[in-house]
Amino acid sequence: MTKPDLLFLVHRIPYPPNKGDKIRSFNLLKHLSKNYNIHLGCFVDDPFDLQYIEKLNRWCQSCHVIKQNKWLAKLVGLTGFITNKPITLPYYYSASMQAWVNKVQQQHDIDNVLVYSSSMAQYVEQPKYSALNRIIDFVDIDSDKWRQYARKNTGIKRWFYQREATLLQRYEQDICHAFTKSLFVSEDEAKAFRQLMPKAAEHKIQSLLNGVDTDFFKPDSQLTAVEATLPEQFIVFTGAMDYWANIDAVLWFTKQVWPKLKAQYPKLQFIIVGGNPSAEIKNVAKNQSIIVTGRVVDVRPYIQHALFAVAPMLIARGIQNKVLEAMSMNKAVICSTMAMEGINAPTDAGAKVADTAEDFFNACLAELEQPSIQSSRQWILNHFTWPNTLKKLDELFAHGVNK
Template sequence: MTKPPLLMLVHRIPYPPNKGDKIRSFNLMKQLSLDYEIHLGCFVDDEFDLQYITKLNQWCKSTRVISQNKWLAKLIGLTGFISNKPITLPYYFSLGMQAWVKKMLHQHKIKDVLVYSSSMAQYVEQDQFTDLNRIIDFVDIDSDKWQQYASKNTGIKRWFYQREARLLQQYEQHICQSFTKSLFVSNDEAEAFRQLMPKSLVDKIQSLLNGVDTDFFKPDSELTATETKLPKQFIVFTGAMDYWANIDAVIWFSQQVWPSLKAKYSELEFVIVGGKPSAEVRNLTLVDGIKVTGRVVDVRPYIQHSLFAVAPMLIARGIQNKVLEAMAMNKAVICTSMAMEGINAPKETGAIVVDGKQEFIAACLNQLKQPQPQLSRQWILDHFTWPNTLKQLLNLFATRPSA
């Protein structure tokens, strides 16, 4: 069988699938590789991931992977002030990537393009590419995240974030208008984007739900962490710990909720699991009972052996993979309504949704005192497995596999 070619552009290498954006991009790549010869262009912004570049050959016909120095990229991003662009566009622009894209499109006569994140749309947004079937996976509304950042700051930072939100929303509308389809990670996110766009564009906007690998994330009492001895009694937060929304969440929990829990349960510990913890997160280890692991080989033992997981997100968009993964392992998850957005699990599953300091404290204390039986895994099996969520993916593309 001859597979048709497909160009896939991703802002961060989609392997290993160990953080939110990479989990989704990896599963899209993996699914599409069954029916298409994928030509993948992406960046690597973490030296740890350089070892995995050759792994991409399992799913891709060809790759163009460009190493990105974050500090240099930030400086280049500031040129957006000169060109009146959102800084995320020059941040992710590369002449080498642009040349490779043009070469692949011409050499392989590619008709279908999947762009993952708005920052990569710049490589195929020009008029010369209007004959292509261009699909953009925005994942979530980036402009709104910048607006949320603005609302939590003052002065020059507030102005900076508001500028990025405004320009990025304008760019999102331009891409939505130019491309064939705009995808989002949940029905809630797609509907929120429709409200921001002109009515003429609403039919171009649809959801493509995230999933979770339920064969990997499943209850297993034999799971044991290899790096460190697990505490006897602990609650857990998982996520990339250089990401502002996660940093904000654990700091809020540590300051507002944790002291009340520790006062009642002196042996209890709070374990923050995730790579590249910021200085603010590392400093939380100075608080009695809080541990920060940094990058771990396998996050599952920490979920499995925890009393429950928390996701106290105060800044969020889309679907929280940390919530899906804990639910898939049949763990209680105490989270804010922002963290549950897009998942919308009913109370009967055991998912506990609360907002506010006192409500969060009460929910955690109730769970510690009288743990509730969990039915959350069945909700995930029914609604959030990758084979189910990606069923409509092939319908988006113009070309089809042929014998």
């Protein structure tokens, strides 16, 4: 039986699944490819990922991949001030991408479209596409992250971020009205967005949980790090270290919590694992008790051999994959309320929530003094496996549209 065609638009190449948004988009791609011929349009914003373009052929019928120059994209994004649009839209606009979308939809008479992130909705928002089954995966409320950035800044930066938050929220609302369904990474996130929409649109807003590859992220004492010999005692933070929310979390922890923790346990080390560390994060490594790894081949050894993981997120939306992965490896996690949002694991599942510097220090200290007995992996197996979470996706695309 011939598989129907599906257009999948993603703002960042969904492979390899080595960071938050790519983990989700890759698993959506892999899952949908079982029942659909996927036509994928995406950008590559990291030269390291260019080597993986051909690998997409395993899951895709056709691909249109555009290499994105971040600095040029930022300049183009500023045209949003002229057009009164959020800068996110021109940042991710390409005439080549639009031409490809128009062509592939016409050639294959595509009914079903999955858009990943609000920035890619612009390619199928035109009236001529209104009859299609357009589903957008917002993942999280991106506009609210800009609003959080605004609160943490002053002067021109605050104005800039607040402007983006306001315009992007308006665009998110317009897309929700126009599209068939709007998906979010957790019910908490979906509920928050419903509050921004009129009651008549609430039925369009649904949650689609993230999952974890529990066969990959599982306890394995034999795991070793390729890059270095791991210290005897350390705690770990994982995540892309050019992402502001991760940078903010690590800087807060190293300033507010780490000195007191180190004073209590002089041999303890803190390892920050993630690609493209910013200058601020590299500077943190001047402290001999803190290690910044940069990009690693495999994050699992660092999680496996850590005493526990930390996720002190102060800016966050959606679900934190770093928390899910650590829990899947049956590792204790000490995190902020924001980092636990959408996961909502109970304390006895191995996740401790703390928000103030004092509470975070005390939670870390308690875990060091008396390591907790873990059942976090079982919580993940019960609630966050990809096969279970993606069943809803099949239902959303099952019937397509009537022409």
